[in-house]
Amino acid sequence: MQYLDNIIFLILLVAGFGLFGKSLLKIYRNIRLGKEINRSDRKAERWETMARVAMGQSRMVKRPVAGILHLFVYVGFVIINIELIEIIVDGIFGTHRFLATIFGHTFYNIFTATLEVLAILVIIGVVLFFIRRNFYGVKRLTMKELFGWPKNDANWILIIEFALMVFFFTMNSSDLILQQRGVLAEHGSFPISQMTLVPFFDIFNFDSGFLVFVERAAWWLHFVGILFFMNYLYYSKHLHIILAFPSTWYANLNLYGKFNNLDSVTAEIKLMMDPNADPYAAPAEGAVTEAPSKFGAEDVFDLNQVQLLNAYSCTECGRCTSVCPANITGKKLSPRLILMKTRDRLEEVGRNIDKNGKFEDDGKKLLNDYITKEELWACTTCNACTEACPVLLDPLSIIFEMRRFLVMEQSAAPQELNLMMTNVENNAAPWQYNQADRLNWAKD
Amino acid sequence: MDFTIKTMADYAAEGKSPEVLFWVGCAGSFDDRAKKITKAFCKILNKIGVDFAVLGQEESCTGDPAKRAGNEFVFQMMAMTNIEVLNAYEVKKIVTACPHCFNTLKNEYPSLGGNYEVIHHTQFLKQLMEDGRLKIEGGAFKGKKITFHDPCYLGRANGEYEAPRMLLEKLDAELVEMKRCKANGLCCGAGGAQMFKEPEKGDKDVNIERTEEALSFEPKIIATGCPFCNTMLTDGVKHFNKNTEVEVKDIVELLAEAEDL
Ligand code: SF4
Ligand code: SF4
Numbered sequence: 182m183q184y185l186d187n188i189i190f191l192i193l194l195v196a197g198f199g200l201f202g203k204s205l206l207k208i209y210r211n212i213r214l215g216k217e218i219n220r221s222d223r224k225a226e227r228w229e230t231m232a233r234v235a236m237g238q239s240r241m242v243k244r245p246v247a248g249i250l251h252l253f254v255y256v257g258f259v260i261i262n263i264e265l266i267e268i269i270v271d272g273i274f275g276t277h278r279f280l281a282t283i284f285g286h287t288f289y290n291i292f293t294a295t296l297e298v299l300a301i302l303v304i305i306g307v308v309l310f311f312i313r314r315n316f317y318g319v320k321r322l323t324m325k326e327l328f329g330w331p332k333n334d335a336n337w338i339l340i341i342e343f344a345l346m347v348f349f350f351t352m353n354s355s356d357l358i359l360q361q362r363g364v365l366a367e368h369g370s371f372p373i374s375q376m377t378l379v380p381f382f383d384i385f386n387f388d389s390g391f392l393v394f395v396e397r398a399a400w401w402l403h404f405v406g407i408l409f410f411m412n413y414l415y416y417s418k419h420l421h422i423i424l425a426f427p428s429t430w431y432a433n434l435n436l437y438g439k440f441n442n443l444d445s446v447t448a449e450i451k452l453m454m455d456p457n458a459d460p461y462a463a464p465a466e467g468a469v470t471e472a473p474s475k476f477g478a479e480d481v482f483d484l485n486q487v488q489l490l491n492a493y494s495c496t497e498c499g500r501c502t503s504v505c506p507a508n509i510t511g512k513k514l515s516p517r518l519i520l521m522k523t524r525d526r527l528e529e530v531g532r533n534i535d536k537n538g539k540f541e542d543d544g545k546k547l548l549n550d551y552i553t554k555e556e557l558w559a560c561t562t563c564n565a566c567t568e569a570c571p572v573l574l575d576p577l578s579i580i581f582e583m584r585r586f587l588v589m590e591q592s593a594a595p596q597e598l599n600l601m602m603t604n605v606e607n608n609a610a611p612w613q614y615n616q617a618d619r620l621n622w623a624k625d
Numbered sequence: 626m627d628f629t630i631k632t633m634a635d636y637a638a639e640g641k642s643p644e645v646l647f648w649v650g651c652a653g654s655f656d657d658r659a660k661k662i663t664k665a666f667c668k669i670l671n672k673i674g675v676d677f678a679v680l681g682q683e684e685s686c687t688g689d690p691a692k693r694a695g696n697e698f699v700f701q702m703m704a705m706t707n708i709e710v711l712n713a714y715e716v717k718k719i720v721t722a723c724p725h726c727f728n729t730l731k732n733e734y735p736s737l738g739g740n741y742e743v744i745h746h747t748q749f750l751k752q753l754m755e756d757g758r759l760k761i762e763g764g765a766f767k768g769k770k771i772t773f774h775d776p777c778y779l780g781r782a783n784g785e786y787e788a789p790r791m792l793l794e795k796l797d798a799e800l801v802e803m804k805r806c807k808a809n810g811l812c813c814g815a816g817g818a819q820m821f822k823e824p825e826k827g828d829k830d831v832n833i834e835r836t837e838e839a840l841s842f843e844p845k846i847i848a849t850g851c852p853f854c855n856t857m858l859t860d861g862v863k864h865f866n867k868n869t870e871v872e873v874k875d876i877v878e879l880l881a882e883a884e885d886l
Binding site: 435436437438439440442443446447449450451453454476477504506507509510511512513514555558559560561562563564565568581584585586587588589594595597598600601602605606609610611612614616617618619620621622623624625 | 629686697703736814818819826
């Protein structure tokens with residue numbers, strides 16, 4: 182039975198990663214429900230953008246307080262990953278602080294000391310974030326749209342991260358005392374533990390057997406905590422720690438003002454305007470004849486894959502909503518909510534597929550059942566949301582596609598806009614003036 | 626106007642082509658307030674002897690409001706019609722005083738076959754100044770407090786923040802920046818076809834929020850570079866009963882005033 186620990190460890194490890202992989206596959210499958218969009222151009226620029234925005238967090242620091250705290254926690258995420266390597270090796274082979282044998286004495290000391298400093302920064306970050314989110318009243322973090330799961334989710338993440346770091350320090354502190362007592366071999370340097378938990382443990386003068394138990398317990402909890410955290414991601418806005426990378430890579434690199442032109446419409450208009458075109462003629466060889474099933478977007482299937490990826494990547498930070506002119510002035514529109522609702526609908530569709538093998542009509546749509554017309558028509562297309570998003574998400578593009586559906590498929594624009602569009606069509610101006618009068622100003 | 630505005634057709638009849646096409650836009654052609662901006666710009670171009678033409682009756686809406694409202698059909702119909710006209714005249718360079726026309730012509734026409742150098746009037750005036758063709762003495766504005774409202778479709782949409790500011794600085798005025806400026810500028814509330822409909826229900830209108838911010842600096846002038854922003858902010862100033870104290874002006878109007886045109 183001496184390998185029991187190792188076996189349990191392996192089972193947990195495989196199960197944890199297996200489940201996580203399964204979640205990722207599900208996300209991948211769901212994103213692929215969207216329409217394909219070619220965003221593989223300008224590769225160098227894309228790598229550069231991803232490095233700068235996702236790794237370098239260039240957009241986070243625009244709000245310095247949140248930016249710095251976030252940096253602490255982000256760096257903490259990176260340590261968890263480095264540390265995980267050691268945990269896995271130790272766990273499988275029953276070694277203790279395996280990296281020490283590879284790194285050598287001095288470097289391992291530097292390594293462990295650095296981890297401790299980073300871990301304490303994480304604790305500071307997480308505690309301040311918790312206070313800020315729950316007691317300090319930052320408007321975008323306390324808005325009604327976050328009530329329920331989104332708010333709890335955010336708090337759970339902070340609590341889990343806090344717990345992980347506490348386990349980490351408990352493990353190091355008991356380890357250190359045991360090393361000092363000569364029970365364990367001396368590896369590593371633990372300045373923060375030395376200053377904080379070690380003196381605290383010393384007061385109680387625990388016997389070594391108990392400390393061995395504490396060290397092992399903290400080690401296991403830390404490990405299980407990481408697996409739990411990893412699997413929790415799927416249910417959480419925290420997915421952004423992974424998806425921020427593809428989202429920034431696939432981001433829209435065009436000027437914000439440049440909206441896409443629908444090619445299917447272009448073909449039709451060309452035909453209409455060409456006096457020589459015979460509408461009944463057989464289509465030219467190789468011509469794209471298949472009309473798109475629909476103009477614009479009514480449901481998640483009509484959105485493109487980058488838009489669906491965006492929905493999963495949204496951190497629900499609300500930076501977009503806090504600068505949205507419509508939202509600021511009390512309208513129903515919130516760009517954050519556009520992405521959250523898109524994700525909710527996509528998840529619902531995913532569950533439907535899980536259950537039925539393929540999507541069975543559930544009588545619902547993203548439009549109306551999740552996102553209302555009132556929200557869509559309140560948008561000024563000002564791009565403040567896209568400018569504000571720290572991970573380059575584009576809620577406006579979803580709003581815009583849904584407007585296209587309302588107008589081109591349902592003719593459901595507000596009456597005044599119909600009037601404007603008729604004017605443009607008939608008078609070549611949004612107002613009812615005669616095109617022949619266009620130069621009248623030059624005469625007064 | 627005390628000089629003749631020539632059209633592309635006029636130039637074509639003479640067998641010539643102008644230095645630049647001035648795209649007037651629907652607001653600039655029909656809206657009484659915006660017409661003043663159009664005229665101010667023409668006066669400046671005329672004064673420094675820039676050869677320019679307008680399309681006149683051959684100009685149509687760029688299609689921007691229809692596009693932002695979601696009507697791709699009407700947009701592309703307008704775009705193709707305009708492109709046909711522009712290409713027939715072999716237009717190379719277009720200047721416009723409307724950021725919406727500017728954005729659409731510059732960014733959305735190329736993939737439909739319309740490739741031109743498109744610039745906003747503030748960019749054009751900046752070029753003229755850098756070339757030494759336009760000189761500005763800002764005496765009339767010395768020390769006056771001016772705040773500039775960034776039009777979304779010039780600023781965030783196309784990244785142009787400097788040209789309007791550079792022109793304003795030449796006026797010797799005291800330029801105060803609002804907290805929400807440049808990339809963080811707040812919309813006037815007119816974009817995305819909002820100009821043509823009642824706003825959705827809310828606590829207040831966007832233009833009121835924006836004007837409130839501008840007025841908090843007690844400026845003499847709120848400057849902008851878009852006919853729609855101009856309307857929205859003018860309404861906002863009226864809402865606060867400040868229209869006798871505070872003026873909303875397009876940058877080109879200020880330049881024309883400085884030149885006493
Ligand atoms: S583009 Fe629309 S959703 Fe985004 S900030 Fe502007 S008004 Fe709000
Ligand atoms: S879209 Fe971007 S800015 Fe808005 S909540 Fe999501 S992550 Fe934050």
